[in-house]
Each structure stands twice: as C-alpha cells, then as structure tokens.
Amino acid sequence: MENLSLKNHISIQDLNAFYSGHHALRDITVEIPQKQITAIIGPSGCGKSTFLKCFNRLIDLTDGARASGKIIVGGIDVLDGSIDITDVRRRMGLLPQKPNPLPMSIYDNVTYGPRIHGIKDKKRLDGIVEKYLKIAGLWDEVKDRLKSPASKLSIGQQQRLCLARGLAVEPEIILCDEPTSALDPLSAQHIEQQLLKLKNDYTIVIVTHNIHQAMRLADYVVHLYLGELVEYGPASEVFKNPKEERTRAYINGTFxxxxxxxxxxxxxxxxxxxxxxxxxxxxxxxxxxxxxxxxxxxxxxxxxxxxxxxxxxxxxxxxxxxxxxxxxxxxxx
Ligand SMILES: Nc1ncnc2c1ncn2[C@@H]1O[C@H](COP(=O)(O)OP(=O)(O)OP(=O)(O)O)[C@@H](O)[C@H]1O
CATH class of the missing domain: 3.30.110.40 (TusA-like domain)
Incomplete structure (x- = not known):
C-alpha cells in the first residue's frame, strides 16, 4: 500500500474462487485499509460479489463453490477451515443488495444479534436500539413505533434498519454488496451519508456497479476484470490517473x-x-x-x-x- 500512514485491516493473498468448473477469481493479492471505504468496481460478472462472499465465507453456502488462498483479518485466516465461522461473520456485518429485515418488530430486529450473544438486560437492549438506530440515521423516524413490524417501513428505511441490525453486534468491518441498487435516489443518498460517517469507526468494503457512487464514497479502489485484479490504489489516483488501460476503459466506458x-x-x-x-x-x-x-x-x-x-x-x-x-x-x- 502506497500510503504508509494507513493501517491495513484485511490482507488477501493469492485468493482463487471456483464455482464447479468456473474459475471466478484468479490469484488476487491485495490489502484493504482500516477505517476507509474501499470500493470494488468492475463490469458485471467480474467477480465482485464472489470476492465479498469469500470474506465472510458465504461462498461456503453455494454448492460446488470453493475458495483457496488466505484472507487475514486480525491475524486469523478466515479461509482456514478450522476457525469459528460464526465469530468471523460477527466481525463482518453484511449489508446486502435488498434489505432483508427479520419478520419481527423494529426493536427486535436490532436486538436480535445482541440477544443471541447473551445480552438480556432490558435497559441495555433499549440503549443498543437507540444507539444503532441513531448511527444508521433512522432513530428520529421510528422512535415512536419501535414495536411495529419492520415490514411496514419503506424499503429505504428497511435498509437503514438492516444497517443498524448489523452494527448492533459490533463488527469491525462492514461489507456492502450493491447496498443502494434497490433504493430510490433519496434513500440511496441516506445510506451513502451513513457510510461516510461510519468509516470513522469501521472498515467498509463496498461492491458497486455505479462508478459515480464509487467516486463519491471510496478512499480506495479495487478494480476487477474477468476475475483478475487489474488495479488497486487510492481513489484519487485510480479515478484521475489510472495506471492500467483497462481501468481507464472501464471508467470511461461507464461515462x-x-x-x-x-x-x-x-x-x-x-x-x-x-x-x-x-x-x-x-x-x-x-x-x-x-x-x-x-x-x-x-x-x-x-x-x-x-x-x-x-x-x-x-x-x-x-x-x-x-x-x-x-x-x-x-x-x-
Ligand atoms: N452460483 C454460481 N454458480 C456458477 N457460477 C457463478 C455463480 N455465482 C457467480 N457465478 C459466476 O462467477 C462469475 C463472477 O460472478 P459475481 O456474481 O461474483 O460477479 P459480479 O462482478 O458481482 O457480477 P454482478 O455485477 O453482475 O453482480 C460470473 O461469471 C458468474 O456467472
């Protein structure tokens, strides 16, 4: 990494991923900096989602899929078959493309994870709900109806609720897979604003199709193409002065x-x-x-x-x- 004042948080070494016979990621070695927003960009099918799925081992849930190499977080290789995968997933919150609130109240959605981790005290749970709904920028809109079903919220509000739910288990890393693609422009803006605030405390990795969104949000950029790492670096350099012709073509092509x-x-x-x-x-x-x-x-x-x-x-x-x-x-x- 060029900027030595930044600490790396996730170290990816020789990552390969396969779906049955299809080689979806090839020999990817890259560092993800701590408390920054890293955008994974590249055309459809280049392996962006697969890359993210390797981080929290969601790739294990796809039949015939496998990953090899190393993804080191805090000294632990998350691809090592012997590690506690539940703990890894707790450390990496996931904000998916479409909001997936649990079929329960707003309050219960946020407290779901903390309860599983053994927190039962009502006052403490109340505090958690307020804290994370505030961080997700949803508190003012829902504080008077915390017991109403999450499904009654708008799609944009549901996505912020999912963000609050993910944050409530205190992850270090937030993985976002096209988190605004199902949202209207205003709701998308809300999520982007929250992510920009959250990077003070969390390492954020966002997969996006939207080059404009990557330009608004990213401090670092990883450009994938046909499963290979084309270029990686500070967003200011990659967007203004890409080293690789394929990155220039992708950025220009999008425009x-x-x-x-x-x-x-x-x-x-x-x-x-x-x-x-x-x-x-x-x-x-x-x-x-x-x-x-x-x-x-x-x-x-x-x-x-x-x-x-x-x-x-x-x-x-x-x-x-x-x-x-x-x-x-x-x-x-
Ligand atoms: N479950 C699967 N089984 C077989 N092949 C898959 C599977 N999921 C993804 N692939 C293939 O792996 C490659 C990478 O897919 P991936 O979804 O990671 O790309 P992506 O860059 O996220 O695409 P998009 O931007 O369209 O979401 C593609 O060629 C895709 O067809």
Missing amino acids: LADLKTDAEINLKGNVCPYNFMYAKQALHDLSNGKLLKVVVDYPTAVTEVPRGMEADGHKVLSVKQINKTDWEIVIQK
Missing part, C-alpha cells in the same frame, strides 16, 4: 452511456459460443476503430464475449447490465 456506436447486434436468446461467433462476424463487417454494441442475456456471455474479443485484439470499452436479464457490451474494432 460513455450514450456513446454513439456504429453498429448494434442483439444476441438475446443465443447461447455461448454462438454469441461470440455472431459478435465476431458483426465486427468483421466494420472497419478499424468503429464501435459495435452487443446485447446478450446468456450469463456466461458477459465474460466469454469480452474475453474472446480481447483475445482477438479488440478493445472492450464497456460491459453494462441494462436490466434484470440483459447486458450491453461495447467493443471497439
């Missing part, structure tokens, strides 16, 4: 939302390797420097088409998910 492409091919409904072959044919008909937009909906096409195009010497300018099922890949011949 090229309305980029004028010279041709477009819709490959929805096609499987691989036909996606790649049809895209290759479409590119063949263009002259050098022209841009082709390819729309695909077959999951592995998101990685296989860019990989094949790059192997053929073309430039992949952007890979973006445009709705639940479809991705748009822009390739420059």
